[in-house]
Amino acid sequence: MIESSDFRMTRIPLHHGAGQMPALGFGTLIPDAAATITATRDALEAGFRHFDCAERYRNEREVGQALQAGLAAGGIAREDIFVTTKLWNSNHRPERVEPAFEGSLDRLGLDYLDLYLIHTPFAFQPGDEQDPRDQNGDVIYDRGVTLLDTWKAMESLVDRGRCRAIGLSDISLNELLPIYESARVKPAAVQVESHPYLPETELLEFCKEKGIVLLAFAPLGHGMRPGPLEDPVILAVAARVGKTPAQVLLAWAVQRGTALLTTPKTATRARENFDISALPEDAFNEINRIQTRQRLNPVVKTGVPGFIAQGN
Numbered sequence: 221m222i223e224s225s226d227f228r229m230t231r232i233p234l235h236h237g238a239g240q241m242p243a244l245g246f247g248t249l250i251p252d253a254a255a256t257i258t259a260t261r262d263a264l265e266a267g268f269r270h271f272d273c274a275e276r277y278r279n280e281r282e283v284g285q286a287l288q289a290g291l292a293a294g295g296i297a298r299e300d301i302f303v304t305t306k307l308w309n310s311n312h313r314p315e316r317v318e319p320a321f322e323g324s325l326d327r328l329g330l331d332y333l334d335l336y337l338i339h340t341p342f343a344f345q346p347g348d349e350q351d352p353r354d355q356n357g358d359v360i361y362d363r364g365v366t367l368l369d370t371w372k373a374m375e376s377l378v379d380r381g382r383c384r385a386i387g388l389s390d391i392s393l394n395e396l397l398p399i400y401e402s403a404r405v406k407p408a409a410v411q412v413e414s415h416p417y418l419p420e421t422e423l424l425e426f427c428k429e430k431g432i433v434l435l436a437f438a439p440l441g442h443g444m445r446p447g448p449l450e451d452p453v454i455l456a457v458a459a460r461v462g463k464t465p466a467q468v469l470l471a472w473a474v475q476r477g478t479a480l481l482t483t484p485k486t487a488t489r490a491r492e493n494f495d496i497s498a499l500p501e502d503a504f505n506e507i508n509r510i511q512t513r514q515r516l517n518p519v520v521k522t523g524v525p526g527f528i529a530q531g532n
């Protein structure tokens with residue numbers, strides 16, 4: 221971890237010289253198109269330099285538009301921001317990977333990506349329907365492709381210089397291990413739910429040992445209440461250090477060596493979520509000792525996103 225004198229600018233190096241990921245990331249899972257544009261601009265203005273997107277969020281065009289306008293207005297170079305997007309479940313067949321990647325790049329208006337992730341380890345029926353269902357309403361999975369098949373197609377994108385790094389999301393350590401062992405281009409990052417109620421300590425230790433960035437989504441517990449934002453330990457630390465509960469949770473995530481994704485939707489919240497500072501060691505350790513365990517997002521069980529409306 222490269223801790224600059226400014227904690228908010230902490231960057232985590234990716235292996236093989238694939239650049240550095242700003243630890244504080246802005247997530248673009250925002251269902252409304254107009255809100256996507258304003259929230260992305262606000263995040264850039266507040267100081268966020270890491271943007272997490274996905275084909276499945278169906279708003280890459282709006283994110284791209286907001287980034288182009290924001291970079292131009294702020295005199296910010298493309299190289300100064302870190303952009304990730306994700307391959308959706310219905311594009312796991314190797315021959316679908318490159319077209320899906322190029323489609324995302326085109327919608328984002330970019331000519332390279334910093335990071336491309338396999339969104340979930342679940343392959344759905346290949347095709348343009350993102351949520352293929354049978355007559356009973358059950359997801360139609362694709363048994364004709366393995367995660368390693370998809371990974372090899374992802375490796376070719378790195379070979380051709382189309383993206384600097386590749387990784388996986390919504391994956392357990394058990395699923396990651398065989399990919400890590402077989403991979404020619406090793407995963408640079410894994411994006412998983414993580415907060416004090418789901419610290420993913422074993423996965424984090426493995427990642428640190430192998431130089432993989434653990435990129436935490438739901439660092440605020442998806443904003444659910446009750447949840448980490450209302451945890452008594454977090455509230456007490458926040459009062460003690462003069463920060464908000466959200467700032468404490470985000471600081472804890474950075475301090476333990478993960479990158480994170482948060483989705484403030486207003487300019488005020490973007491500034492709040494960017495304005496974090498390191499916690500005193502006793503406060504950090506108190507949060508590490510929270511015993512509550514809770515997974516909030518069921519996507520890891522089925523590959524179906526927890527927070528995207530059906531048909532959206």
Ligand SMILES: NC(=O)c1ccc[n+]([C@@H]2O[C@H](COP(=O)([O-])OP(=O)(O)OC[C@H]3O[C@@H](n4cnc5c(N)ncnc54)[C@H](OP(=O)(O)O)[C@@H]3O)[C@@H](O)[C@H]2O)c1
Pocket residue numbers: 246247248249250272273339389390411412437438439440441442443444449464466467481482483484485486489492493517519
């Ligand atoms: N790989 C995956 O499967 C996956 C799954 C989910 C998310 N993600 C990524 O992770 C990103 C982050 O999503 P998230 O839900 O994890 O974000 P988050 O920032 O942890 O939670 C968002 C929720 O927290 C609330 N919130 C934000 N800032 C707050 C603050 N300062 N004080 C109080 N509440 C606050 C928001 O409320 P308001 O809505 O009222 O603003 C919203 O309800 C997504 O955009 C996406 O990029 C990935």
